Amino acid sequence: MDELPSEVDLLIIGTGFIESIISAAASRIGKSVLHLDPNDYYGNQWGSFNLQALLDYNPDPSEPCDFRNKSFSLKNFHYEWLMEDQKEDLLKNSRKFNIDLTPKLHYCRGDFVQLLITSNIARYSEFRSVTRILTWLNGQLELVPCSRSDVFASQKVSVVEKRVLMKLLTSLDDILDSENTHNFKKFLESRKLSDNLVTYVMAMAGATEHTSLGEGVKSVKRFLDSLGRFGKTPYLFSMYGSGEIAQAFCRLSAVFGGIYALNQQNLISLDSEDNRITSLTTTKQQIRAQNYVTSLEQCSEKFLRPVKINNYISRAILITNKSILPSEQEQLSFLIYPEGTERIINVFELGSLTGTCPKNYYLVHLTSKQVTTPQEDFKGALGNLFSGSDQPQIIFSCYFSIPETSDLDFENVPENLFLCPGPDNDLDYNSSIQKAREIFEKMYPDLEFLPRAPDPEEIIIGD
Amino acid sequence: MASNKKVLLKVIILGDSSVGKTSLMNQYVNRKFSNQYKATIGADFLTKEVTIDDRTVTMQIWDTAGQERFQSLGVAFYRGADCCVLVFDVTAPNTFKSLDSWRDEFLIQAAPREPDNFPFVLLGNKVDLEPRAISAKRAQQWCQAKNNMPYFETSAKEGLNVEQAFLAIAKNALAQQNQSVDLYNEFPDQIKLTNTQKSNGGGDSCAC
16 A cells, blocks of 8 residues: 655644645645544544444544544433334435535525635535525414515515515614614514514524624624525535535535545554644654644644633434425425524525435434533423424434534643644534634745645546 | 436546656656656646547546555545556566455445446556566466456657557546436535636647
8 A cells, every 4th residue: 555645745634624635725825735634534523424424433442542522522422212113114225315414504605605616626516406494483383584575475464564674684784783682682673573573583593682782783694695506595505415515615625736645543643842843753763744623622632721611502313204394396494493592593404405314314413502411401302392282203313422623722832743623513614614714824824825726627647 | 318428537547656647647748757656745736638439538547646655545536437457567476466455446446336337457567677577477367366457568758659548548437427427426416616618729749
């Protein structure tokens, strides 16, 4: 077998979303990149798994090593078959599942979609529109109207309300300057919107009762700005799951010369001297680089002081036997479920057309800020959505907690070592793209971040 | 009717490093060969229009981009393949031995609906080089045991049999797609973010 190169410009450990973007960006501008992962799959905590691989997922490998940092691994990982008789059939179709640890949506006019288009990475991936947005109001599911025509077609909104709402939505820019209240919900209520309308607008903003006016308005604007580009709602979902996305960036990196080696279990240590990393030692060789990028998950404790994780993301993954709101055609639903006064549970319900589960089943992802445990955090919502006789049944459930690491700071990190946090609790990738861009700009301050890659036909092959 | 639709065939090329995957693609699409071995820098996918039984189809041939070198091709690479081309070097026995694992890997990762009928094509490349390590007979025997996989002996360097091999690949890919499209289109209405269609002359852009 080939040996890895002994000297590169940039050595990256971990194939999570942020590391993968940095890899693509560095290769793209001609840096030699070696991209390693101790795991035998792409994506770290951003990855996706078939059903069998999810069952085999082991967040806490027993043997400690310099490249598995237990502080940042998934916690409370637990799964359960609620309908044991379906197990065999589902495992037979294991490969038809692509189950994200961290599912994300993309705003049709958001930074992610823009970056994919401007960098030409879009050619490696396909998407589907989220076909409907739901919320939970007065003990039942409600469709959130997503366009002018939706609003006007809705029978739940009176003519007067329609006028008030349209006026409100078209004057968002002026609101911030002119309002006294700082609370988004109180502001909406002060505009004499009915409970229904307040709930809809809150859902568009993904807002809780504590969301500030500024945040709320910003979020609603983002929602509205992304309407009317692809499909009926402002959101896209990646075909075959969000785990494909890191791989698309890695492919671009590889096309521009990045060297990929997964399943690297022979890594020993990152060696440092005078506050700089000097080399990576493996069982076979030493590899030197100018800069080093690593995921927190795969970074030794010795560079990460202090480790104090304050927040976790609660996750649940369900396989169900029908949609929470059946309709003639298969829907890709995004349910914004307000839980109490300060928490939103984001629920994605994915059918077989997304390439993430077999026909006649649904894959349901729940994500929320963690309060107690994932089981407790979702208990109320699951009780409301999956317990009635005409409601879908849960065949399989899996729970875990993801450490929220996007806001952590560490002291005395070697100056040529750049740390990539794991997933955040945002609906989309915007903050993570920002993080990748920041790291890239620290390493290569004057160079362009992911300029358009030429199409294959534009590359001339030399003789 | 499916036959009126623009047909795009995705073909992926697999095999050990340096068996000539990129060179075969380049020879076929650009009619160029480079002796310099670069571990596939800049090779992504190439497209070529071919006419099969009066139908014009666009064949998109995907290179491994070097990610096979340390067994690091992600599952995303295999999505939606209509045909898989396996390549070995007739002068390097190890590359022939790897064929089974490449085929298995494809079937596992791509998980085609009918694994037994999925079209593979085998290319024994570098027939211009000596000494030869794997005879045509041995390769054909392997193919027979694999549901009569078509076999071509090629030289990317000299352009030998390359055109014929890819034509067979296109035919098999098309047959595969016709079958599956007629049954049902598994994932309709996918969105590509690239909505600018290039105004390509539609033919071979080779200027040499």
